[in-house]
Amino acid sequence: MQRADFISGLFLFGLAIFICFGALRLDVGTPQAPAPGFFPFVSGLAVGVLSVLIWVGGRKRRAAGNRFWLPQADKKGIVLAFGLLAFYALFLEILGFLATNVLFFLLITKYACHLRWIKAIVFTALCTIGIQLVFKTLFNTPLPEGVFRTLIF
């Protein structure tokens, strides 16, 4: 039995139940008069049937013995990358475009790319200046200025 297929099949089945219940709450209607939940219900049903097939297929197949992570995986780097993405999404409008970019590039190059401080600082400076020039000067994109705007002006 393939554990990965068993788990993913089960997860998809749960998701299908969620979709179908959500669709039923919306009202499915009838084929003559389909309501807003009709089509999501049909797609949820398809996901459900296929998830059962995945699950059954996983039971029939022999276990491959695959591990989740590759042996050389930089797990810390991956977690950090996601963490910094969340940081960016969270602080972009609070700290503003410039400050968030500086922090994002500095932290990611230092801790996820494992560059030396000097290289990380130079790379951050170049990226921030370049991005600022492209988006602010060239494209005139409206950029979030955040808390620093209030502090400066």
Add this chain to the structure above:
Amino acid sequence: MDFFHNIYLGFSVLAQPMNFLFCFIGVVLGTLIGVLPGLGPAATIALLLPLTFKLSPVTSIIMIAGIYYGAKYGGSTTSILLNIPGEADSVATCLDGYQMARKGRAGPALGIAAFGSFIAGTISTLGLMLVAPPLARFALKFGPPEIFALMMVSLTLVTYLAQGSQIKALAMASLGVFLGTIGEDHFTGVSRFVYGSSLLGGLGIVPVIMGLFGVTEVVVNLEAGLKREIFQKRVSNLLPTKKDWRDSIGAIIRGSFIGFFVGLLPGGGGIASTFASYSIEKRVSKNPEEFGKGAIAGVAGPEAANNATSTANFIPLMTLGIPTNSIMAIILAALLIGGLQPGPLLIQKNPQFFWGVIASMYVGNVMLVILNLPLIGVWVRFLSTPYSYLFPLILFFCLFGAYTLDNNPFDMWIAIFFGFVGFIMRKFAYEPAPLVMGFVLSGLIEGSFIRSLLGSQGGFLIFFTRPISLTLMILALFLLLYPLLQRKALFRGRFGDD
């Protein structure tokens, strides 16, 4: 007469400075990302989607098409010099290209790859001009049931695209179809699966694609740890000799036709066409034993097939609205963003767009030969760019690209979420392409399905009583069951009647 008028129209569209400039930018970017480690055309096009808001549809598609076929050119460089396909479709090129490089013949290998791609690109663009308009005229007969049946064919063909389990691919396609229903229902105005969030307008195509392709690609590369070594750093004698030409011209022409016809089939990908070309070349060769040891025909054929496929892929997209692979699905998204509905009416309603893109393919192919031969040294230098300098920028463009769509931070969270989902999907051997296809086609599938039901007072038989729709439904059913029948036949063959 129409034919020449259309060509003239196309070239006059391309002659506009912006279109010409973005054609150039597209092919340069395409070559660059084909060469660069860890950044594929799907991720790059996804990153550039926000830019399409600011460009006219024709300009943006000219650029995106340039990236697509440019990446095919660039992919051959890494295959030949590193034995690592810069692009999945360049796997076959590794077999003999790298062996040629080992023998100090990287120059002719790269040269024939460039010339072969140019010839194939030109042949398949000509084919595109000849095949697309009549196909689109035929597709004009399609009503909602036929469109729905066609979408069913498209979704079942997704399973042929999948490299792994076909059931998983179908499950992902169905899930994608569901994700496409999130937001306001176009028929009733009721919000679906929104739960008070900012999802009333639906999950944006751009954040979803950026997450699944951009963020996921970075994370997958971080996990694999990209360290590469170039076999031959100095490349010289790019121009193939007369013997090289004699050995490869047949392969190039055969590869062009194979690639074109495989690319026409919904689900026909570059990998299938390149390996088909490689095996045919090996079969027709007088010296098949040379294959795998540095036969130039083993580079020329697959490279030609690969490029021809990439052009032919546009036919099902532009005439029927069927994306044949994940990149075509993203291009479909770009077309929709630009307010164009791919399908039978696209050529009729937007001739400037269609013929402009075709003209750009001719010119783009010329640009690529000019770029690839003299600048090969520059591309080789790009090969050694450490990934640690690339991925922070890719992540930034993913997030900020998603944000700039509506200046809405929620779109960034969607991109992050789908980046995470994409990573988990890869871990459990699920592919993102079927999900994206289902997601992009969801509106069209639902619209045609509901309209068909309303038109037939709820009768599902409407899909089986009209000739075109019936044919397509039978085809979809056959495609769905074919792998099962094949497996059964294989089983019988192995174990006999016992």
